[in-house]
Amino acid sequence: MKYILILAFSFLFSFQLSAQNKTEKKPKLVVGIVVDQMRYDYLTRFWERYGDDGFKRLIKNGYNFKNHHFNYVPTYTGPGHASVWTGTSPMNHGIIGNSWFNKFEDRFVYCAGDESVKSVGTSDDAGKMSPHRMKTTSVADQNRLFTQMKGKTIGVALKDRGSILPAGHTANAAYWFHGRNEGKWITSSFYMEELPQWVKEFNASDKAESYFKTWNTLYDIETYVESGDDINDFEGGFKGKSTASFPYDLDKLKKENGNYEIIKISPFGSDLTTDFAKAAIEGEELGQDEYTDFLTLSYSSTDYLGHNFGVNSKEVQDAYLRLDHNIADILEYLDEKVGQGNYTIFLTADHGAVDVPAYLQSVKIPGGYFNDVDFTEKLQDFVAEEFDEEGLIMNVSNGQVFFNYQILEEAGIEAENLEKTIAAYILKQEQMDKVITRSQLTSGSYTTGIRSLLQNGFNQRRSGDVIFVLNPATITYSRTGSTHGSGLTYDTHAPLIFYGAGVKQGSTTQRSEIPDIAPTVSALLGIAFPNGATGKPLFMMLDE
Template sequence: MLKKITLLLFAILSTNIFAQKNNSKIESPKLVVGLVIDQMRWDYLYRYYDKYEKGGFKRLLKDGYSLNNVTINYLPTYTAVGHTTIYTGSVPAIHGIAANDWFDKSQDKELYCTSDEEVKTVGSLDEKVGKQSPRNLWSTTITDQLMLGTNFKSKIVGVSLKDRASILPAGHNPTGAFWFDDSTGNFVTSTYYMNTLPKWLQDFNAKNIADDLVKNGWNTLLPISEYTESSADNSEWEGLLGTAKTPTFPYDNLPADYLAKKDNIRYTPFGNTLTLKVAEAALNGEKMGSDNVTDFLAINLASTDYAGHKFGPNSIEVEDVYLRLDRDLAMFFEMLDSKIGKGKYTVFLSADHGGAHSEGFMEAHKMPTGFYGEDAKKNYLKSLKDKFNVEKLISDVANSQVYLNSKEIEKNNLNEAEVKEYLIKQLLKDPTILFAVDMKKIAESSIPEPLKSRIINGYNWQRSGDIQIIYRDSYLPSYSKKGTTHGSWNSYDAHIPLIFMGFGIKKGDSNKEYHMTDIAPTLSALLKIEFPSGNIGKTIDEVLK
């Protein structure tokens, strides 16, 4: 009898537990915030660490999980490719975004990554600024998968000064994607998403917040003597901002320069401030994080990239941009704590790429450096004409790749493999070039790993060139004689920060090797949704509770 009663009680308890488990809702964050800081090298987390305050980067490092050995596993390391890879977990060979621009052989012209002639601008009279959409993106994003996983109940918003950096992360069918219009100083969108701007954005634009941000010009946040992590102000490798005669603080002409040309704000810390303010307006206007369905706010902070390109990584200007961004992030996190609730949202912070030291800076400090690519297309065309007696055998030279003109090759009954082989031999006479390889023969080439895999991952047969060129370390393209650029496989371009913080995330750090492609599947695991369609990444299990 006692045995029967025990079995009966066990059955009742088991049924209750089973029922409770089946009735319980899967826990998930109210909001995911993606912070992709343009051109942020990993070392910036620690280079300015002593000057960061508690609530920004230090809060991420203290309360989050920092991955210290995350690299980009493809070429080229450009903005559009980085954002796409972060959000798809895939690579250019699959997701289709092979660069910011590429040569389209079918149309015989250069194509911009998000250009779309079928849509129109919304929010501006500038017809070109809004002819943008994600139609050139072939794979789904983590934001797409969240929409699919919640039967389109989630709210997804992308914001950036750059069109491509708001469009590609937001995915194919978001609530909206918004970017900065240089002609008005407003944020705009395209008819791909909507026919009129939402009221919250109309109200935001009407406030002319940028005017207020730049009204006092730009001076250093701290006394300039404390910027000991940077080169002296007015270094010869720095570019000029607006009408400034020298690259020196204070930039008192900024208000007038902004009035004359709105894009001047992009090169200052106030571009990041403006972006975070429009992100907050989107959060409030779309009531994101206000219910039990997870929403996603994809934010690109682009002024770090613009400042890096213009002034170089060792400038006081770039340091000041990061110190001010640190304060802006602290206020943004406080806002999220107040409106969403601390521990109820998840943040990840990463970068789309890094940036090389300025050529002048490296030269001044006896480091290997130099320039490449001066008149490259002209020289390559001449070399091929001398050999084959045919002009225009090259369509374009872009993204450190050579696009052969297949139509001219076929028209003149030439063998494409022979043309390629000859040009590669000529390229390898250039001392600035380490490798020049036929894209179709990468696997059999004598190129060391991980470089070989990165070329393979970056090769999209419909959108990439026919020959990939790899230049010597720290060599920059000839157009970057001031400031800097990016795009290479080297650590300064490919080693990026990655920190997760908030709901579902452990505290800690790791030096294990991971890749940019691992971000999207990790978020998918956290949200318990399907991986993006082209995902090749793996989940970073150690960050998840």
């Protein structure tokens, strides 16, 4: 009996130790994939057309958060990437737009722009970029700190902001694609003074140029029944081609469409990004030692395509069917180079997109277009007449009104009085849904609804004084193509899939939010949360 008990305790101890070791085993590489402008329903709408080795592999063997949302406004690329990786919203990380009006300098600033650094890999100013405007750390930063800078971080995206902001302040490198007449992957002196040899070799190859070819549908276009007609009135297209319809001869069209820039506005931009990401894994030897590395990978072409052709286009459908192949390619490469069970992936988006309002109108769904130039002129005239003072409004942009506080003070006008007057005027305008003021956002606390989203996107120092919200599916944009930025579900509902080491299989319809991603990765790695994190670890995936 005593012998049996000893065996039982021995077995139990071994089982617990094995479980503990399994839990504590960290991935050698974390790959965070952000698909620019990916709505959640692209997973479900095109599901039957996807292969088994891309999105389906992630979902069937990973954990799928089906009710995942952005918890702030505005839903743009810069704030999206920053929020995914910092675990907080613009309220704290400070990236309130792709660009925004800096009231202290009386000029617009770009979220990743930095005149204090130099371009590396090009003589163009396209490399004058850094994450210096992002006020908090990313989870990749925290991993660098935790490993005493031994774990690497490499950022890759066609867009500079899609590479720089996720990689954080301590990244070994962030690379982005400079198109135009060069077609090169570049970086900035924030990271290094010279491109590494593997990047030089990639740029010297014909990879980018090889994508100057004809873009036709991956499968028979007649089978693309999940999207609208190929020829319609709701798409932009390319200069030099009379219709926005397949096929597209990119080599023939490149001269009138920015040369290498045209690759970005095609699925071949995702192919090129995948090529470079694989080269980065090889060249930087990611996932090859005991310290966890990070690859922050953003697919930007899907956003360019959505803006050009719209979310219901055959072009967007084809882009996602091809992206499915890119995901499968990355997974196969990671299996080979890092090994199954040695890496963890998450895949999400930086925002969604609205159906083209002109299309919605054609099927009797409310939608419209807002002329911000006319609105600004009328607002300026109203305020000048109402207060008998010129220049009280410094700027109107990104759905925000900025006051000139110096003129307010000189004229003896109370800011709160101006807020209320402007808010009342704006709310009377056609196409306006809601208006909220700085005083309301700084003195109250909102936990639900659009006001909560506005508050989470409001940075006290950088944001404006009155914020207005347009009616649903009402945008400031051309009548062709889709855009984004609102707090409505077409912009906030994004995919989130975790896969690989430390991730159990399953799914949930419980609500999760974008700031939850970084704390979840931190919990999985056992490292500190990003220093401004407000999200929570997604326990349903992590807890046994």
